[in-house]
Amino acid sequence: MTFRQGQKVEIYRRSDDESWEDYMEEFMGMHGIITDPDTSKNDPDALIEVSLDEKGTHRLPQDCLRVIGQ
Amino acid sequence: MSPHTCSVKSLHEELREKLNTGDPAHPWCRQKASEIFDLVHDVSQGQAGGDHLDSIIELAGHLTDQGPDAKCRELGQYVTGFVNRNHEEFLSHIHTHTCPTGHCPMLTPAPCQMACPAGIDVPSYVTLVGQGKYAEAISVIRRDNPFPWVCGLICTHPCEFMCVRGRMDSPIAIMDLKGFAAEKSMSARQYVNPEPLPDNGRKVCVVGAGPGGLTAAYYLALRGYRVTVIEALPVPGGMMMVGIPRYRLPREVIDREVSMIESLGVDLRLNTRFGTDATLDSLRSEGHEAFLLAIGAHGSYKLMIPGEEEFKGVLPAVPFLRRVSLGDHRMPGRRVAVVGGGNVAMDAARTSLRLGCEEVHILYRRSHDQMPAHHEEVVEAEEEGVQFSYLTIPKEIQGENGKVTGIVCVRAELSEPDESGRRRPVPVAGSEHVIPVDAVIPAIGQEVQSQGMEGFEQVDWTRRSTIRVNTVTMQTHQEGVFAVGDAVTGPATVVEAISGGKKAASAIHRYFEGIAQPTLPSVPVRRRRLAHFEAPAALKTDLQRPQMSLLGNERRRVTFQQVRLGLDDAQAHNESKRCLRCDICIRCGRCVEICRDKMGIDALCLGYLDFDNPGPTDLRITAERCIACGACATNCPTGAMQMTDQNGYRVLSLCGTVLNRLQLEYCEICGAVLGPARYHDYIMKRVRDISPEMSNRRVCLDCARSRSGGRHAEITPPRE
Amino acid sequence: MSQYFLFQDQKKCIGCMACVVACKSRQKLPRGPLPSLIVTVGPKWVGHLPRTAFTFMPCFHCENPWCVAACPTGAMFQRGEDGIVTVNPDLCVGCKTCISACPWGAPQWNPETGKAVKCDYCHDRVKTGLEPACVTVCPTRCLYFDTPDRIPEIRRERYARARAQDF
Numbered sequence: 004m005t006f007r008q009g010q011k012v013e014i015y016r017r018s019d020d021e022s023w024e025d026y027m028e029e030f031m032g033m034h035g036i037i038t039d040p041d042t043s044k045n046d047p048d049a050l051i052e053v054s055l056d057e058k059g060t061h062r063l064p065q066d067c068l069r070v071i072g073q
Numbered sequence: 074m075s076p077h078t079c080s081v082k083s084l085h086e087e088l089r090e091k092l093n094t095g096d097p098a099h100p101w102c103r104q105k106a107s108e109i110f111d112l113v114h115d116v117s118q119g120q121a122g123g124d125h126l127d128s129i130i131e132l133a134g135h136l137t138d139q140g141p142d143a144k145c146r147e148l149g150q151y152v153t154g155f156v157n158r159n160h161e162e163f164l165s166h167i168h169t170h171t172c173p174t175g176h177c178p179m180l181t182p183a184p185c186q187m188a189c190p191a192g193i194d195v196p197s198y199v200t201l202v203g204q205g206k207y208a209e210a211i212s213v214i215r216r217d218n219p220f221p222w223v224c225g226l227i228c229t230h231p232c233e234f235m236c237v238r239g240r241m242d243s244p245i246a247i248m249d250l251k252g253f254a255a256e257k258s259m260s261a262r263q264y265v266n267p268e269p270l271p272d273n274g275r276k277v278c279v280v281g282a283g284p285g286g287l288t289a290a291y292y293l294a295l296r297g298y299r300v301t302v303i304e305a306l307p308v309p310g311g312m313m314m315v316g317i318p319r320y321r322l323p324r325e326v327i328d329r330e331v332s333m334i335e336s337l338g339v340d341l342r343l344n345t346r347f348g349t350d351a352t353l354d355s356l357r358s359e360g361h362e363a364f365l366l367a368i369g370a371h372g373s374y375k376l377m378i379p380g381e382e383e384f385k386g387v388l389p390a391v392p393f394l395r396r397v398s399l400g401d402h403r404m405p406g407r408r409v410a411v412v413g414g415g416n417v418a419m420d421a422a423r424t425s426l427r428l429g430c431e432e433v434h435i436l437y438r439r440s441h442d443q444m445p446a447h448h449e450e451v452v453e454a455e456e457e458g459v460q461f462s463y464l465t466i467p468k469e470i471q472g473e474n475g476k477v478t479g480i481v482c483v484r485a486e487l488s489e490p491d492e493s494g495r496r497r498p499v500p501v502a503g504s505e506h507v508i509p510v511d512a513v514i515p516a517i518g519q520e521v522q523s524q525g526m527e528g529f530e531q532v533d534w535t536r537r538s539t540i541r542v543n544t545v546t547m548q549t550h551q552e553g554v555f556a557v558g559d560a561v562t563g564p565a566t567v568v569e570a571i572s573g574g575k576k577a578a579s580a581i582h583r584y585f586e587g588i589a590q591p592t593l594p595s596v597p598v599r600r601r602r603l604a605h606f607e608a609p610a611a612l613k614t615d616l617q618r619p620q621m622s623l624l625g626n627e628r629r630r631v632t633f634q635q636v637r638l639g640l641d642d643a644q645a646h647n648e649s650k651r652c653l654r655c656d657i658c659i660r661c662g663r664c665v666e667i668c669r670d671k672m673g674i675d676a677l678c679l680g681y682l683d684f685d686n687p688g689p690t691d692l693r694i695t696a697e698r699c700i701a702c703g704a705c706a707t708n709c710p711t712g713a714m715q716m717t718d719q720n721g722y723r724v725l726s727l728c729g730t731v732l733n734r735l736q737l738e739y740c741e742i743c744g745a746v747l748g749p750a751r752y753h754d755y756i757m758k759r760v761r762d763i764s765p766e767m768s769n770r771r772v773c774l775d776c777a778r779s780r781s782g783g784r785h786a787e788i789t790p791p792r793e
Numbered sequence: 794m795s796q797y798f799l800f801q802d803q804k805k806c807i808g809c810m811a812c813v814v815a816c817k818s819r820q821k822l823p824r825g826p827l828p829s830l831i832v833t834v835g836p837k838w839v840g841h842l843p844r845t846a847f848t849f850m851p852c853f854h855c856e857n858p859w860c861v862a863a864c865p866t867g868a869m870f871q872r873g874e875d876g877i878v879t880v881n882p883d884l885c886v887g888c889k890t891c892i893s894a895c896p897w898g899a900p901q902w903n904p905e906t907g908k909a910v911k912c913d914y915c916h917d918r919v920k921t922g923l924e925p926a927c928v929t930v931c932p933t934r935c936l937y938f939d940t941p942d943r944i945p946e947i948r949r950e951r952y953a954r955a956r957a958q959d960f
Contacts, residue, residue: 005443005494005495008234008447008448009234021535021536022535022537024543024544024545025592026545026592026593026594034684034685036231036234036235038188038229038231038234038235039229039231039565039566039569040445041415041445042415042416042417042445042446042447042564043413043415043416043417043418043445043516043517043518043519043564044413044414044415044445044517044518045439045443045445046518047493047495048537049537049563050537050562050563050565052190052229052231052565052566052569054187054188054231054234054235056184056235056684056685057175057181057184057187058187059187059188059190059192059594059596059597060187060188060189060190060231060569061594062544062562062565062569072685093821667886671865671866671884671886672865672866672886672888673865702888702889702890703887703888703889704886704887704888707886707887707907708886708887708907747893748893752890752893753893755890756863756890756893756894759862759863759865759890759894760859760862760863760894762862763857763858763859763862764859764896774892774893774898774901775898777895777896777897777898778830778832778850778897778898778899779832779834781850781896781897781898782830782832782834782848782850783832783834783848785848785850786803786832786834786835786846786848787803787804787846
C-alpha cells in the first residue's frame with residue numbers, strides 16, 4: 004500500500020516495527036489523515052506522518068495503517 | 074481511576090453527586106463542600122486563578138480538622154489526598170488551561186492545534202490576525218514555535234488537513250496567515266523576543282543549527298541556559314537554508330529568525346564540524362553538561378546503476394541544492410535529468426531551470442498519480458517547464474571523456490496491485506532508449522550521515538540508521554544526550570524538527586532539575602481564549618480561501634525570487650473571519666441532535682461536525698427553520714452556541730456566526746420580552762387541539778400567573 | 794385532572810411564603826424559578842378596611858395539560874396512575890415551550906440545569922404517606938392536600954354561613 008497525502012486512515016493494529024512505542028497503544032482504532040507520506044520515493048518502510056483525530060500528529064510505521072472511506 | 078479519565082472532571086462529578094444526594098448532611102460541611110465544588114468547577118472551566126488549588130486544599134483541611142462528624146472529616150481527607158495525587162493535572166488545568174485528557178470541554182484544543190506538531194494555538198493567532206494584532210499573533214505562535222516566518226512560507230501544514238472548515242469547503246489558509254503576520258510584525262519592528270529567565274549558569278551544546286537544534290536553543294535560552302550551537306556549514310538554518318530553495322524560502326527570512334534566537338545570547342559557531350573542529354571532550358571541558366544531536370539527514374541514496382560513479386556530471390540532489398544555496402549558481406549542465414518523483418526532485422528540477430538549464434527532465438518510475446511529491450509542487454514545476462517522463466526507469470549513465478552524455482532508460486508498465494496493494498513498475502522488454510543529458514541529479518531519498526558521532530558511544534541507532542530516542546522526551550540511550558529532527562525521524566518536516574526541539578528543551582530542563590520525565594506525549598497548550606467575530610451566516614459561507622498571487626512564470630524561470638507573493642491585508646482579514654473557532658465549539662453535535670431528534674425541527678445543518686462521516690453543511694437554512702427555542706444553546710457545553718436578545722431581535726449564533734435572527738414580541742400587559750412569533754406559532758400549533766381560541770394570547774409568565782391568581786382571589790367584606 | 798387536589802383556604806393564609814420556600818428547597822432550586830407562588834392581590838378597600846388576598850398558585854394538574862401538548866420531547870407528561878403532570882429531566886432539552894404554553898405560568902425555568910421544573914405535588918413524598926412540602930410547612934394550616942372527595946367543605950360551609958347571615 005502506498006499512502007498519499009490527505010488520505011483518511013485507521014490505525015487498525017499494533018505495528019511490529021521497532022519504532023512503535025508504548026504510548027501508541029492508545030492510538031489503536033483511531034482515525035486520522037496522512038499529512039506527510041514518504042515524499043521521496045513512497046518507501047513502504049519509511050515512517051510517515053499521520054494526524055490523528057484529537058490525538059495529535061505522529062510519525063508512525065506504515066504496517067499499522069489502513070486507508071478508510073473514499 | 075484509569076489514566077484516561079481527567080482527575081479534575083472526576084472530582085467535579087463526585088462532589089456534585091455527593092452534594093446532590095445530600096452528603097455531607099451537616100450544614101457547615103455542606104457549605105465547605107460546595108465551596109470546594111465551586112473551585113473545582115472553575116478549574117475544569119479554565120477559569121481558576123493561581124490560588125485556587127491552595128484554597129481547595131485549605132478548605133479540605135478545614136473539613137478534616139474541624140469537621141463535626143466522621144463523614145465530614147473523611148471527605149476532607151479524601152479531597153486532600155485526591156488533589157495531592159493529581160497535583161500536576163490540576164496545575165495544568167489552572168496554569169495552561171489544558172486538560173491533558175481532553176475531557177474538559179472548555180479546555181479542549183482545536184483540531185488544528187492538536188494537529189500541529191509544534192502545538193501552536195492556531196485559532197488564537199488566526200483571530201489576532203483578523204483583529205490586526207500581528208505582533209500579538211507572533212508572540213502567541215512563538216510560545217510554541219520560534220520560526221513563524223519560515224513556517225508561514227514552507228510548513229507542510231498538517232493543521233490544514235485537519236481544519237474543520239475543510240469539511241465544509243476548503244481549509245483556512247493557516248500557514249499563509251502565519252507568514253503574513255510574521256512579515257507584518259517584522260516589518261513594523263514589533264517582532265520581539267520574550268524576556269528570558271536570568272542566566273542559570275548551566276551549559277548545553279546543540280550539534281547542528283537546523284530547525285530542531287535552534288528551536289531547542291531558543292527555549293533553553295529563554296529558561297536561562299547558556300547554549301552553544303555548533304554548525305558544520307558556513308550558514309545557519311540546516312535544511313531550511315541548504316535544502317529548501319530560495320524561491321520558496323528567502324534567505325533573509327531564515328537570517329532574521331535565526332538572529333532573533335542568537336540575540337538571546339545563543340553562541341552560534343559556524344564552520345564547526347563535530348568530531349573534527351570540536352570534540353565531545355573539548356565541548357565537555359568548556360562546561361557543556363548536556364548535548365542535543367540535531368545533525369539532520371544530509372546523505373543521499375545512490376541510484377546503484379552503472380556509470381553513476383564514473384562520470385562527472387552526476388550530482389545527488391542534496392549536495393546540489395546545498396551548493397546552490399551556498400552561492401554556486403553555475404548550472405549543472407545544459408540538459409539535466411532529475412531522477413525521482415518526490416519533493417526534493419521537484420526542488421532540484423526547478424532550481425536547475427533557474428540556473429539556466431535548457432532542458433530539465435524528471436524521470437519517475439511510476440505514473441503521475443503515484444508521485445510522492447506534493448501536488449502544488451508538481452503543478453508549479455509543470456508550469457515552469459519541467460518535462461516529466463513517467464514510467465521511466467534509469468538503467469545506466471553513459472558518458473564520454475569522463476563526462477555524462479546521456480541516461481539509458483527503459484519504459485515500464487504498472488503491475489496489478491500486489492498483496493500490499495502496491496503497483497510495481499515492470500520494465501517493458503525492448504523499450505530501452507537514451508535521453509541525452511549532460512547532468513544527472515539523483516533525488517531518491519536521504520539518509521543520516523552518522524560519521525563523527527562515534528564519540529557518543531552509548532547512543533543507539535535504529536535499523537533505519539537514525540538515532541534511537543524516546544519520542545516523548547527525545548532522550549537517547551546515553552544519559553544527558555538528546556536528539557531531534559531528521560536525524561531521529563529520517564527525512565521529515567521542518568515543523569516536526571521544531572516540535573522535537575521544543576520537547577528536547579523541556580526534557581533537558583527536567584534532566585538538569587531532576588524532575589521526572591513525562592511518559593505520554595504532551596497535549597498542546599491553549600495560549601489565549603479570544604472572543605469570536607460576529608458575522609452573518611451568509612458571509613461566513615460565502616467567504617472563500619484566498620488565491621495567493623504568484624510571481625509571473627517568465628520571472629520564475631530565471632530568478633530565485635519568491636514564487637508565492639503573500640496575502641494582502643484584506644485577504645488576511647477575511648480569511649481570519651472564515652475560521653470556525655473550533656477552540657470554542659468542540660463539535661460534540663448535541664445542538665444538531667437536539668434540534669433534529671428531540672425538537673423535530675432540524676434547523677441545524679452542520680455536516681462538518683463529524684470527522685468520520687462529514688455531511689453537507691448549510692448555515693443559511695437555520696434562518697428558514699429555526700424557531701429560536703434556544704434548546705441548542707442551553708445544551709451547548711462550551712457556550713459556542715448562544716442565543717441572545719439584541720435590539721428587539723432574538724439572535725442565535727454559533728461561534729459568532731449569526732444563524733438566525735427573529736423579531737421579538739412583548740407581553741401585552743407588562744412589556745416583558747416574550748419570544749419571536751415563529752416560536753409562538755410552533756407552540757400554538759401543538760396546543761391547538763386543547764385550546765383553539767388561545768392563539769392570540771401574548772402574555773408573559775408572570776402576568777399570566779398574577780392574572781389568574783387575581784381571578785381566584787377571595788376578597789370578601791369583613792364580617793359585621 | 795389529577796386524582797389529588799390541593800386546596801387553599803385563603804381566609805387563613807397570611808402570605809408568609811413558607812410554602813414557596815419549602816417548594817424551592819425541596820426541588821433544590823436556584824434563584825428564579827418558583828414552581829409554587831403566592832400571588833398577592835390587593836390591598837383593596839373593602840368597605841372601610843384594606844383587605845389583601847393571597848392566592849396559592851402551584852400547578853392545577855389539568856385534565857388536558859397545555860404544557861404536555863406543547864412539549865416536543867415527551868419530557869412533560871401526565872402520570873397514568875394519578876394524573877400528576879411532571880417533567881422527566883432526562884428528556885427535557887430546555888426549549889421552554891411548556892412554559893410559554895401554560896396559561897397560568899406553572900412550569901418554571903431552572904437556569905442552573907437548563908431544564909423546566911414544576912409542581913409535581915411532591916409525589917415522591919406522597920408515595921411514602923407524607924404531604925407535599927408546601928402543605929407540611931404551612932404555619933396556619935391553610936393548605937389541604939387530599940383526594941377531591943376528602944377535601945374539607947370549608948368554602949361551601951363558609952358561603953352557607955354568610956348566606957345564612959344575610960337572612
